[in-house]
Amino acid sequence: MELLIVLAVPLVFSLLGVISNSHKAQAKIIFLAYLLNVIFSISLAYRFLVSQQPLSLLHIFYADSLSIFFVFTISVVSFAAAIYSKGYIEHELAAKLIAPKTTKYYYLLFNLFVFSMLLTVMVNNLGLMWVAIELTTLVSAFLVGFHNSRNSVEAAWKYLIICSVGIVLALLGTIIFSYAFFLSSGVKSLNWTELFIVAKNLNPDLVRIAFIFIIVGYGTKAGLAPMHTxxxxAHSQALSPVSALLSGVLLKTSIYAILRYSVITNLCLGSAFSSHLFVFFGVLSLAVSAGLVLVQKDIKRLLAYSSIEHIGIIMLGFGLGGIMGTYGALLHIFNHAVTKSLLFFGAGNLVNAYGSNKIRSIRGALKVLPFTGFMVLIGIFALSGFPPFAMFFSELMILAAAFSQGNYLLGGFILLVLSLVFSAVLYQFGKMLFGEKPDHQPAVKEPFSIYLAFLFLLALILVGWSGLVNSLVQSVLITLKGL
Amino acid sequence: MEFFLILGLLASAFGLVSAKRLSVLIGNFSLQSLLLAILTFVEAVNLGQLGLCIIALLVLALKVVIIPKILSNITKEIKVNDNLEFYLNPQLSLLMALLLTYLCWTFASVIFVESDAVAKMCGAVSFSMIALGMFLMIFRVKALAQIIGLLAMENGVFLLAALVLNGMPFLVEMAIFFDVFVGVVILGVFVYRINRLFVGIDVSKLNRLRG
Incomplete structure (x- = not known):
């Protein structure tokens, strides 16, 4: 039942939001909606942890530990983005960047976007999962191109075209998987649960080729290099709450899709095949991001490249495998989602206050925006994997997985990239946070809703390795092992 | 019968690559979809499947009539120059297309080792359609050509699903149609926006975001 409620909340409230024309009312409705969503997804998670039984409804919806872990991550980040949207949109309205009439479309698209992401992780049928992922692209393209300026339309067009090509390849992979299933069982079906049962009898050659299409196709959407372009x-041109959703959870839903297929592939072929592919794309993503983070001139692009880096780390974690690697990668999914959202919110405030997203125009942010500046500073250290923040633990686990398997070359490479990116990010953000503020720049006070969004995420960044998240990750480990 | 229709599909994919004008490109796409609809219908009658029949009719309505109509309306409304501009001229494109088709043929005969001749042929043609659609997207300058390339790729995947797999589950198929249709409408909206902001729909002008 909670399954349906979690799905229905964004859908129903998306319609409610359109009724009212005042931004205040819309913001209240969306706050209520995502508060409900978080509460229900937490109760869903607890109920699942008690029973440890996958929930299934009408053969269409299906939620095992993997789904519920992602549902929880999506709900939490969208709750934060919903709170943050209020202050952000108010500023955009005041600065006349968007027209008052369009705010309801913003909330409508926001809700549909979250709905399509939740749908992705809750359907059993792999064809419908494909449809839901394509839907995320179509809906979020409007959010990327919301400003309707040259830059944002260009970003939205590239986003639509590149991701659509990727997704067609993923559809091809889906069909080849289904064909393999048809050959071994004589029945047509795309249900994951049915594929899972016969996974060992599938034709290995077909599975191998299909999985390559899947990882290239969905990998495009996940931002794996070299399909990350x-x-x-898109991350730099989208509105900041949307950038947080894109980077924090949209990329992860594609990783979810790849993981679903990797469970079947591993049962059929053994884990070496998917591991090698994961490590290959992970290393490539790390290399690309390490090179490009250093030379960025735009604050949101900088954060976008750091997302590619973290997606690479997550892929390496899954590629190294074992309990340590997988555990670390799953934890990293959650930690990156909350930390990167916080930083995108911070970047959004900085861009709004200085009226520019050029790194060189932003100076002395700690004096202009003391609260945001301080939060961004914490976010930078959390993102770079400093203790006591949760990301420290997940990165440590992935590194430990590399070294304990005797893979010193890979471990050394990860360390090298981490330190390179850390120094680049600290250097760039150091310039923005410290130093003298420009003379004409007035100090700005953030609205209450923005305080709330930051503090909510900060709490999660600090405790992201314990409690509910930890128990969820432990039960996902069992699912991923194919037991 | 099926054999000729499948060959016709391959020919129409070559037609897309060699087209020099936008109107021809849209016409060729419409023709390709028509062949696909007939092929699906024949398959549906052979198997006696009602679901596949409905899907064939949907292809006819959506990809033969409605989507080409939307695309040609866009070209009329924004008065786009009918000349397709190329990164690679049609002659060289055809040569590349031949090469790609050969590669796809080899690839398909590796994958469909155990299958019958029609399935093998079908696989080869469908991979070629996907490859040629992607080729079109990369080597043509106009934004509308990219949309058609994408749709041609989707046609290739559809062929594989319809003939090798006898169609996907009905619900999924419908959902995919919905997605494709919404996708074309949204891409169309962005074509209008590009035309207004960049004066023309050459994607070569979309070069402001780098690095």
Whole structure:
């Protein structure tokens, strides 16, 4: 039942939001909607942890531990983005960047976007999962191009075209998987649960080729190098709450899709095949991001490249495998989602206050925006994997997985990239946070809703390795092992 | 019968690559979809499947009539120059297309080792359609050509699903149609926006975001 409620909340409230024309009312409605969503997804998670039984409804919806872990992550980040949207949109309205009439479309698209992401992780049928992922692209393209300026339309076009090509390849992979299933069982079906049962009898050659299409196709949407080219454009041009959703959870839903298929592939072929592919794309993503983070001139592009880096780390974690690697990668999914959202919110405030997203125009942010500046500073250290923040633990686990398997080369490479990116990010953000503020720049006070969004995420960044998240990750480990 | 229709599909994919004008491109796409609809219908009658029949009719309505109509309306409304501009001229494109088709043929005969001749042929043609659609997207300058390339790729995947797999589950198929249709409408909206902001729909002008 909670399954349906979690799905229905964004859908129903998206319609409610359109009724009212005042931004205040819309913001209240969306706050209420996502508060409900978080509460229900937490109760869903607890109920699941008690029973440890996958929930299934009408053969269409299906939620096992993997789904519920992602549902929880999506709900939490969208709740934060919903709170943050209020202050952000108010500023955009005041600065006349968007027209008052369009705010309801913003909330409508926001809700549909979250709905399509939740749908992705809750359907059993792999064809419908494909449809839901394509839907995320179509809906969020409008959010990327919301400003209707040259830059944002260019970003939205590239996003649509590149991701659509990727997704067609993923559909091809889906069909080849289904064909393999048809050959071994004589029945047509795309249900994951049915594929899972016969996974060992599938034709290995077909599975191998299909999985390559899947990882290239969905990998495009996940931002894996070398298919990442849409990502910096879209992340930098989208409205900041949407950038947080894109980077924090949209990329992860594609990783979810890849993981679903990897369970079947591993049962059929053994884990070596998917591991090698994961490590290959992970290393490539790390290399690309490490090179490009250093030379960025735009604050949101900088964060976008850091997202590619973290997606690479997550892929390496899954590629190294074992309990340590997988555990670390799953934890990293959650930690990156909350930390990167916080930083995108911070970047949004900085861009709004200085009226520019050029790194060189932003100076002395700690004096202009003391609260945001301080939060961004914490976010930078959390993102770079400093203790006591949760990301420290997940990165440590992935590194430990590399070293304990005797893979010193890979471990050393990860350390090298981490330190390179850390120094680049600290250097760039150091310039923005410290130093003298420009003379004409007035100090700005953030609205209450923005305080709330930051503090909510900060709490999660600090405790992201314990409690509910930890128990969820432990039960996902069992699912991923194919037991 | 099926054999000729499948060959016709391959020919129409070559037609897309060699087209020099936008109107021809849209016409060729419409023709390709028509062949696909007939092929699906024949398959549906052979198997006696009602679901596949409905899907064939949907292809006819959506991809033969409605989507080409939307696309040609866009070209009329924004008065786009009918000349397709190329990064690679049609002659060289055809040569590349031949090469790609050969590669796809080899690839398909590796994958469909155990299948019958029609399935093998079908696989080869469908991979070629996907490859040629992607080729079109990369080597043509106009934004509308990219939309058609994408749709041609989708046609290739559809062929594989319809003939090798006898169609996907009905619900999924419908959902995919919905997605494709919404996708074309949204891409169309962005074509209008590009035309207004960049004066023309050459994607080569979309070069402001770099690095």
């Amino acid at each position: 849409w990502l910096p454009d």
